[in-house]
Amino acid sequence: MELLKVENLTFTYPKQNPDAAEPEPTLQNVSFQVQEGAFVVVCGESGCGKTTLLKLLKRELAPAGERSGNIWFHGVEQAALTEREAACEIGFVLQNPENQTVTDKVWHELAFGLENMGVPTPVIRRRVAEMACFFGIDDWFRKKTTELSGGQKQLLNLAAVMVMQPKLLILDEPTSQLDPIAASDFINTLRKINKELGLTIIMTEHRLEDVFPVADQALIMDQGRVLLMESPRQAGKDLKKLNSDHKMLVGMPSALRIYHGLDVEEEECPLTVRDGRMFLEKNYRNEIRHFERKNETVSEDAPFVMRMKDICFRYAKDLPDVLDGVALSVRQGEIISLLGGNGAGKTTLLKIISGTCKPYRGKIEVFGKRLQKYSGKELYVNKLAFLPQNPQTVFLKMTVREDYAEVRRTMGYSKEQMAQKTEEIAATLHIEHLLDRHPYDLSGGEQQKAAIGKILLLQPKLLLLDEPTKGIDAWSKRQLGMLLKQLKQQGITIIMVTHDVEFAAEVSDRCGLFFDHEITSLDVPEEFFCNNNYYTTAANRISRKAFDNTITCEEVIALCRQNGKKTDTSVQMQERR
Incomplete structure (x- = not known):
């Protein structure tokens, strides 16, 4: 039985800059049907329209813009759905779990949607208890949501949607911020929901290793259009027949x-x-x-760019240590990748190196100088730059181009130099078409690439990257990997926190596993990945x-x-x- 039908859907975002050219449609004549109980994975390059398509399927999340075409849910046109049907029967899990958590306690979060729908208290208690048992979250049922790991938050978001008993579950890259083990567990949970409850699932994903084999259909998008929609095995075979150089082939x-x-x-x-x-x-x-x-x-004669010893850090006096006796030395021109579970302390370590957080014990030197000896902006001009996990925090202006222009003050560029460097970075990252768009209107992958561009304009000698491949398609990852290797050849040192084991294996000089508040191992990729079962490549x-x-x-x-x-x-x- 047909649950969802999309017919000739075209969508164009509004023009942000009056002087810019008319924007191209993000979606062009998209048509497909989804049968009840199907598991559909939507994939394609960053910016091909995947997230826009999913948001248009959820009426309350539909972006502003010019739209044509039709969407039917259970044979009813989307605009004719009642508020209760639209809210309860179509569930949506966002890419960033932080953006969907609205209450202070786990059990509050599970009950929140039902309370808003006016469901009787006994029914709420029964449904919440059932969902907590089904998802195995009864052990942290009364915890604060702020105390949860990234994987737990995403699982909670899924449970909070499922307690509404939707008929269609939509997920926008739900594993992008999860470590490999948590991501695999999350996909297995979705598979269980699909098989045991018969729930229809549509999800976008760049990490196809786990989800592609369990899906019933793969919908491959290309520049706002549906390129293929068939079984994953057949789609994988037909994609190369259509175009032997298609960018999505490297993402399979x-x-x-x-x-x-x-x-x-x-x-x-x-x-x-x-x-x-x-x-x-x-x-x-x-x-x-x-x-x-x-x-x-890197040669052992290369100078040390960063050295730390016995670093200990906690966020409050009454909280346990996040870092406990961490030691790390990095030489000029090295690319170091740090892997590990959500909440292990990897991001905190980058904040320590960047001077954002101060350890209560230990020593740290950057470019041969104690970190606390740097004053004002000294450390951040031509020395160190930090790309945070959330790329939106990098942007302050109405367009990407205006945001890049802010770097001019810091670096002392002339207008001509700034314009030239902006065009060079945009060409390197293939984001020329994004320069005149609002940063918040970009897809997650596009935001990530634009944020990397702004960081590179600072011309740092030590680059700290927190999940640089998050939300980026496989072809763009390859381009980013080539860029990082070029920076390495220029003597730039890179310390990267990532959940992307394939990317780490391809670009790193050394890889380390973060566990139990410290770096437990640090070795060349060959030794590191060949001796692991889970933190290794497929x-x-x-x-x-x-x-x-x-x-x-x-x-x-x-x-x-x-x-x-x-x-x-x-x-x-x-x-x-």
Whole structure:
């Protein structure tokens, strides 16, 4: 039975700057149907219209702008839905859990929507108790919402929506701020809801590794249009047939990327780690097991840019330590990635380095000078820059271009220099079309790229990045990775906190795991990822039985080609070697 129907939906945001050209439509003639009980994943590049589409499906969240086309829910046109139907039967979980939490206690949050709908108290108590048990949150049922980790907050938001008993659940990149384990748990919870309760789910996601295999349909968008809508396995196969260089190909699950990279069209398209392992075992030899990678580690003679020792920090005297005896030394030109669970203290560590928070114990030096010895803006002019986790906090003006112009005061640029540098950064990040738009009208990924651009205009020698790939599509991540490597070649040092293990594996010189208030290990990517089960890449999970040290899809593909297919003759093997 058809639950949702979208027909010829076109949407254009209003023009922000009177002098700017007329804006292009964000959505163009979008049409699709969703059957009751389906699990649909919507994917595409940052800025292709995914978030706009989802918000238009929820009447109360629809953005201002010019719209045409129709949306039907259960055969009723959206505008004709009653307020109760629109509020209760279509649930929406936002990308940032902080933006959806409105009360002080967990149980208050669960009851909030029902109370607003005038549901009787006994019914509220029963529904809240049932949802708390279903989601396993009864252990922190009476906690303050401020005490929850990022994963717990997102799970609470989901439970608070589910207690309303919606018929359609919409989620906008719900795992973008979760660590790999929490993200996997969250996707498994959605799968359980879909299978056991029969709830229809539509969600956008850039991290497709876990969600693509469990979805019934994949809706792939391209520049505001629907490119494909079919089963994930078929969509993955047909996408390359449509365009062998399509940017979304690098965002597919690792098993699918390896399959495409080896051009084995006659084989069934693999989606999961298990599928990928079976694909390699069936088709490729593994006499050559070790991947020879170039050693690009920073010389031990390079000067230290930042050193800290025995750093301890807590947010209040009566609270436990967030950091306890943390030690870290970083040399010039290094890219360091710190991984770990939500709430482990990674962001706090970046705030300590940037001088935003002051430790109560320990020593920290930046560029050979004690941090407390810096005065005024000395540390932040051509020395250190910090990209926070929420990119919206970077923007203060009505357009991205005006925001960039604010950097001129700090750096002392002339108008001509400022204009030139703005265009250079915009071209590097491929955001020229965003310069005259309001920062808050951009998608999460577009905001992230625009915020990175503003930080780079400060020309820092030490760059602190807190979740720089959050909300960014895979192709843009690749461009960002290339940019970070270029900055490294210029002698710029980068310390990055991330949940994106694939990105960390590709760009880092060293990776560390944050656990129990300190950095428990710090090693080169090969050693770090090959010895982990959970904090590792999907490519490593797929290939670790066949090969010894492959951690990226490109490395797996390279070794498969070196070894050759199992059907190859020994002569062909010799030619390949």
